[in-house]
Amino acid sequence: MLLSLKKLIEGKIKWFKKTNLVRSISFSEKLQVIVEKYNQVQDLEVLITEMIDFAKEIGSRYQRRY
Numbered sequence: 001m002l003l004s005l006k007k008l009i010e011g012k013i014k015w016f017k018k019t020n021l022v023r024s025i026s027f028s029e030k031l032q033v034i035v036e037k038y039n040q041v042q043d044l045e046v047l048i049t050e051m052i053d054f055a056k057e058i059g060s061r062y063q064r065r066y
Contacts, residue, residue: 005051006031012058027058 009031017024034054038047 005048005055009051009055009058012055012062015062016058023061030054 009027013024013027013031016027031054034047034050037050038044
C-alpha cells in the first residue's frame, strides 16, 4: 500500500513538474521530509496518515488546475 501511495504521489509530482516547476519542487521536498521523519521514528501509522493527507493536498491542487 505504501509503495503504491508513494508512486501515486510521485506521479502527480511529475505532472506538476511539467506545469509548475516551483510547486513540484515544493511537493518533492515535502515528500522527502515525510519519508525522513518516518525513517527517524519508524512510526508506520504516522507515515500512512501523513502520506494520505499529502496525497489529498496534491489532489486538491491538481483539481484546481482544471
